Amino acid sequence: QSAIFNFQSLLTVILLLICTCAYIRALTPNLLDKNKTGFLGIFWKCARIGERKSPYVACCCIIMAFTILFSE
Numbered sequence: 001q002s003a004i005f006n007f008q009s010l011l012t013v014i015l016l017l018i019c020t021c022a023y024i025r026a027l028t029p030n031l032l033d034k035n036k037t038g039f040l041g042i043f044w045k046c047a048r049i050g051e052r053k054s055p056y057v058a059c060c061c062i063i064m065a066f067t068i069l070f071s072e
Helices: 007-027 029-033 041-052 054-070
Strands: none
Touching: 007 029, 007 041, 007 054, 029 041, 041 054
């Protein structure tokens, strides 16, 4: 199944997107800061979520890792 129809896969993709955008913004802030609006603004917003909610995102990543490793 694709990640759209499987809820656990969808959450994994969203968490990976948030973590990746926050990492890219930490390396090259200008790359994401110039695209704050429009379709590419989604990546800027994900980076902001990753920066501001980093303890919660980290907890979600750990929980997701355990559910992927130990489910089924």
